[in-house]
Amino acid sequence: MTQHDNDTAWPDHKPTALLVLADGTVLEGFGLGAEGHAVGEVCFNTAMTGYEEILTDPSYAGQLITFTFPHIGNVGTNEEDIETVNMAATPGARGVILRTAITDPSNYRATKHLDAWLKARGIIGLSGIDTRALTALIRSKGMPNAVIAHARNGEFDLHGMKEEAREWPGLEGMDLVPMVTSGQRFTWDETPWLWDKGFGRQDKPEFNVVAIDYGIKRNILRLLAGVGCKVTVVPATTSSEDILAMKPDGVFLSNGPGDPAATGKYAVPVIRDVIKSGTPTFGICLGHQMLGLAVGAKTKKMHQGHHGANHPVKDETTGKVEITSMNHGFAVDEATLPKGATQTHISLFDGSNCGIQLDGKPVFSVQYHPEASPGPRDSHYLFQRFADLMRQKKSA
Numbered sequence: 001m002t003q004h005d006n007d008t009a010w011p012d013h014k015p016t017a018l019l020v021l022a023d024g025t026v027l028e029g030f031g032l033g034a035e036g037h038a039v040g041e042v043c044f045n046t047a048m049t050g051y052e053e054i055l056t057d058p059s060y061a062g063q064l065i066t067f068t069f070p071h072i073g074n075v076g077t078n079e080e081d082i083e084t085v086n087m088a089a090t091p092g093a094r095g096v097i098l099r100t101a102i103t104d105p106s107n108y109r110a111t112k113h114l115d116a117w118l119k120a121r122g123i124i125g126l127s128g129i130d131t132r133a134l135t136a137l138i139r140s141k142g143m144p145n146a147v148i149a150h151a152r153n154g155e156f157d158l159h160g161m162k163e164e165a166r167e168w169p170g171l172e173g174m175d176l177v178p179m180v181t182s183g184q185r186f187t188w189d190e191t192p193w194l195w196d197k198g199f200g201r202q203d204k205p206e207f208n209v210v211a212i213d214y215g216i217k218r219n220i221l222r223l224l225a226g227v228g229c230k231v232t233v234v235p236a237t238t239s240s241e242d243i244l245a246m247k248p249d250g251v252f253l254s255n256g257p258g259d260p261a262a263t264g265k266y267a268v269p270v271i272r273d274v275i276k277s278g279t280p281t282f283g284i285c286l287g288h289q290m291l292g293l294a295v296g297a298k299t300k301k302m303h304q305g306h307h308g309a310n311h312p313v314k315d316e317t318t319g320k321v322e323i324t325s326m327n328h329g330f331a332v333d334e335a336t337l338p339k340g341a342t343q344t345h346i347s348l349f350d351g352s353n354c355g356i357q358l359d360g361k362p363v364f365s366v367q368y369h370p371e372a373s374p375g376p377r378d379s380h381y382l383f384q385r386f387a388d389l390m391r392q393k394k395s396a
């Protein structure tokens with residue numbers, strides 16, 4: 001890594017992109033994607049595939065992603081693998097940091113080169129970064145705030161970038177859900193993609209599910225539709241009266257960006273009412289964290305977070321281990337789980353909480369991403385668990 005000690009000591013060549021960390025470290029690279037600059041928290045993602053799904057996951061709002069896998073771009077991009085539902089909103093990640101230049105696409109599903117796709121979505125990128133060193137730095141010091149900038153003419157306001165990186169308040173305490181949640185209610189019936197058929201439709205739904213959209217991913221909606229749900233997606237600030245008036249068979253609490261404690265200020269009272277009503281409830285990631293808050297547990301910021309598609313998790317209710325997709329920088333502090341909330345899943349990487357269930361209630365949630373996209377399908381069974389709870393409730 002190259003570090004400039006003062007703002008004027010430029011080498012003869014001009015880099016076309018920079019990553020400036022809050023501590024003043026400057027990493028030089030080659031610009032790609034959109035020109036401009038963005039501020040966010042740098043996290044590393046260890047997935048070897050699925051960069052398009054990762055970059056369009058709304059949970060990454062406010063973050064800059066460094067991929068540990070060096071060959072990004074080889075399957076190009078397409079219109080089908082986008083995870084953002086609310087296309088009018090800010091796209092997921094604000095920036096992307098790569099080791100090598102984007103690999104040219106070679107895949108039958110590719111419709112666009114990643115570089116052009118990033119440009120079209122306003123995502124700023126840089127390559128030529130020693131991503132192993134950056135990842136090692138995150139592992140030892142935690143996820144830094146940083147400014148990423150791309151300017152073809154090589155002209156940067158380095159002083160301003162350092163100041164912006166230093167002064168950005170960071171994700172702790174930040175509610176980013178308003179940037180990504182849908183502005184209005186809509187229904188969803190598309191089922192998962194099959195290799196020989198593409199997407200399907202759920203035309204005989206067994207359950208009506210209301211999904212509270214804190215930044216929901218498409219594949220969650222598809223898997224819900226796949227287990228028999230007609231899903232009505234509602235904005236994050238929808239009241240519990242409005243939700244319960246729809247007489248849902250189940251309520252889903254989605255993933256999303258930012259600090260659960262900040263979003264929880266308005267989401268937790270709604271979640272409490274939903275639990276009290278006895279409606280089967282399933283939460284994923286931010287939804288899991290806010291369910292934890294709703295029962296009185298606390299959440300905490302993690303040191304390096306979990307972002308990848310290779311995280312082992314143990315389901316303590318069955319003893320089975322599943323390899324999961326993860327994307328979170330906060331976690332439920334298991335030590336604060338109250339009586340009545342049982343830990344059901346744990347991370348086999350660091351023992352952190354990965355799932356809870358409320359005793360005697362049809363309510364459960366997981367910290368990781370059973371919908372994958374990208375990632376292994378080991379955890380798809382959780383959607384079936386939710387359907388089973390709704391079926392039991394309906395026939396009770």
Ligand SMILES: NC(=O)CC[C@H](N)C(=O)O
Pocket residue numbers: 059254255256257258259260284285286287327328329330331
């Ligand atoms: N994927 C998510 O829902 C992420 C939840 C939360 N924003 C976190 O970083 O922990």
